[in-house]
Amino acid sequence: MVADFGLIGYPAFAPPGLPFGVAGGEWWRLFTGGFLHGGLLHLGFNMLVLWLLGSQLERAMGWPRFVTLYMASLLAGSFGVMLLDPTAMTVGASGAIFGLMGAAVALQRASGVNWWSSGLGTLLVVNLLLTFTMPGISVGGHVGGLLGGLLTGMAMVTVDRKMRSASAAVAVGVAMAVVFFVGSLWAASQWQQPVLSLFN
Numbered sequence: 001m002v003a004d005f006g007l008i009g010y011p012a013f014a015p016p017g018l019p020f021g022v023a024g025g026e027w028w029r030l031f032t033g034g035f036l037h038g039g040l041l042h043l044g045f046n047m048l049v050l051w052l053l054g055s056q057l058e059r060a061m062g063w064p065r066f067v068t069l070y071m072a073s074l075l076a077g078s079f080g081v082m083l084l085d086p087t088a089m090t091v092g093a094s095g096a097i098f099g100l101m102g103a104a105v106a107l108q109r110a111s112g113v114n115w116w117s118s119g120l121g122t123l124l125v126v127n128l129l130l131t132f133t134m135p136g137i138s139v140g141g142h143v144g145g146l147l148g149g150l151l152t153g154m155a156m157v158t159v160d161r162k163m164r165s166a167s168a169a170v171a172v173g174v175a176m177a178v179v180f181f182v183g184s185l186w187a188a189s190q191w192q193q194p195v196l197s198l199f200n
Helices: 029-035 040-061 063-084 094-110 120-133 139-163 166-188
Strands: none
Touching: 029 063, 029 166, 040 063, 040 094, 063 094, 063 139, 063 166, 094 120, 094 139, 120 139, 139 166
């Protein structure tokens, strides 16, 4: 299952010319990798955070905005992986969940809520510390998702303030998702020398 649907740009061990991974035309991996996990603990932790944070965001945004935000964040995480380490097999929803944290920062700031006092800042710092200190965690997926979710959340908030239209905010989220998707395809094509390999 992971070999067929996990997120990978191109395996470093593959024979030249073998179509495999995103760079080999398997674009669906940019989506499916975010629905696979490396064990029950990995799945359980991600689902717990998704339930705690996602349920609050869905109530605040409405489900159409939330679903669009989630998919944009997932693709932003995939983009981060393709930029930083496209030859590593990556699975998990944590890129999308980091995107929800980034969007929550944008929403709380727009609402005048101190995101440090709300506990969101602490949650974010702890998870970033784990990202950079624990082995086997995708830095590109987490940071890419965080930045993508933050940008998408900010764009949605801006559109909502100007137009007060759910469809307009959803359209912005879809546009951001398309940008991250196209960016991921391009970054995967650079697998021989990853764009951000200096930071790997």
